[in-house]
Amino acid sequence: MQLYLDNASTTSVDEDVKKLFLSLLDQYYASTSSLHQQGVQALHLETEAKNQIAQLLKVSPNEIYFNSGATEGNNYAIKGVAFQYQNRGKTIITTKIEHPSVLESVKQLERDFHFKAVYLDVDENGVISLQDLQKHLNQDVILVSIMYVNHEVGSIMPIHEIHEMLKKYPKIIFHSDVTQAIGKCDIDFSDLDLATMSAHKIHGMKGCGFLYKRDRVQLYPIINGHPAQNTMRAGTSNWLSNVTIALALKKAYQHLKEDAILIRETQQRLIALLNEIPQVQVNMNAQFSIPHIINFSLVNYNPEVIIRALSQKGIYVSSKSACSVAQKDQVSSTLYAMHKDIQICISSIRISLERPLSEEEIQYFIQSLKEIIAIIRK
Known part of the structure; x- marks a missing residue:
């Protein structure tokens, strides 16, 4: 057994996702930034996938940014906010039980760029205290980054309650790594300013995922090069894999x-x-x-x-x-x-x-x- x-x-990669990827691989190989017919078709397919994802998440398509997965997304969200809004303040709040891509990003900002970080404790159930978060909120805080579900014990964070608390601080950006939550529990993306995920956690392809970024949030560009995806993330799109995310997500939500x-x-x-x-x-x-x-x-x-x-x-x-x-x-x-x-x-x-x-x-x-x-x- x-x-x-x-x-x-x-x-594992879902069989329908695998079939879709292989069929795309057989038919297309052009870049989404090319002006010829194959490039136009590639861009159309990727745009359609983005529309489908946005519909599932009840967000706007222009708030979805494809990337290589949650590690890249977490780095981009945290450092992008820190560098963009450092004139507002220099404090970031997170927890002691975040994924390494969150913790190491925050530690780098502390060590190399003189940001201040607050690492919230959790209780015996792996959940933060809202009272503890409240006492650390002030005008110097620019980012709160708290995972939706912990990757080791599965504890669910009080995301909606945090969102309600942060309404009193409209300049604070709220980010959540939803990698272990998406496709497993209901997520209200209207509670979040930024969210990150990896497709391979929901029977999708490895090496792809997306960042949800609310329109009002600006991120300092981290990956520079040929402009793509509204100039936020440079580089040739991994669009074949990106298209399959929509199908994997649809099946996860069914x-x-x-x-x-x-x-x-x-x-x-x-x-x-x-x-x-x-x-x-x-x-x-x-x-x-x-x-x-x-x-x-x-x-x-x-x-x-x-x-x-x-x-x-x-x-x-x-x-x-x-x-x-x-x-x-x-x-x-x-x-x-x-x-x-x-x-x-x-x-x-x-x-x-x-x-x-x-x-x-x-x-x-x-x-x-x-x-x-x-x-x-x-």
Whole structure:
């Protein structure tokens, strides 16, 4: 049996998305900036995709900017706001549990460009305190960047409440990395000034995504070159992949609520069975998270050993986020911020779902985990 349970890292490419991409690849190769017929057709197809995405998100098409994904989008959103509005103030507010592309962007602005950053704490459920945010808001703040859903424990941030709070500070730009939320829970983009995502998290192609930018927001140009996309992002468009984002997003939105209910049942079943294993500690509260993520620790067990052993049985899970693992950082910054014991923080394992599991699949995972624990203990 094969069980891919690492969908928060990346997902398989949807078959219809794959077919669309290959059909486009067979027919077109011109650039969207070319004036000849092939270029005009390429631009038309990309524009149509943008219109479809905007319709799904209930935003204007000219507020969608295609890019290579959330890492680029987060860099552009944060640095673009910082450089554009630094005459207003120099303070950026974010959280301690953001994706590395957010945290490292903010740290670079602190280190190299003398901005001030506030890193908000989270509670034991991985959620920020609105009161804590409120006490840091002032006239020097130009940007609040808070993820919609955390990538390690699935905690959902109070985005609408933050939006309401920021109404008193109209000069503050509100950005959210919605990568782990889009296609999994309802997002009201009218609550946000900037939002970023990656298509490969919703069964789209890797290396593409988009930045949502409200019309009123100006971003300092970060990528310079031949003007494209209203001069904000230079370079030849990866339009073949961009066109497929619309289809991937449409399919992700089709049965969003129904899928979430069924996946929640799988999450609850897995958590109940994990809690029966003495060596396991579940690290998240399902009440405060999306149904797609389960995070647990095996204290005094090396998570890499567990992950590789599960892989030998055809079960694929992860430890923390794929980006954090690449940094060889042993401690989960999210669990550490949630005030978990250090042994919990260094032994976490993440299951991330994209569909409900059958009882047979659930039992196969649990039994495999028990067998591995018994072997390692010996």
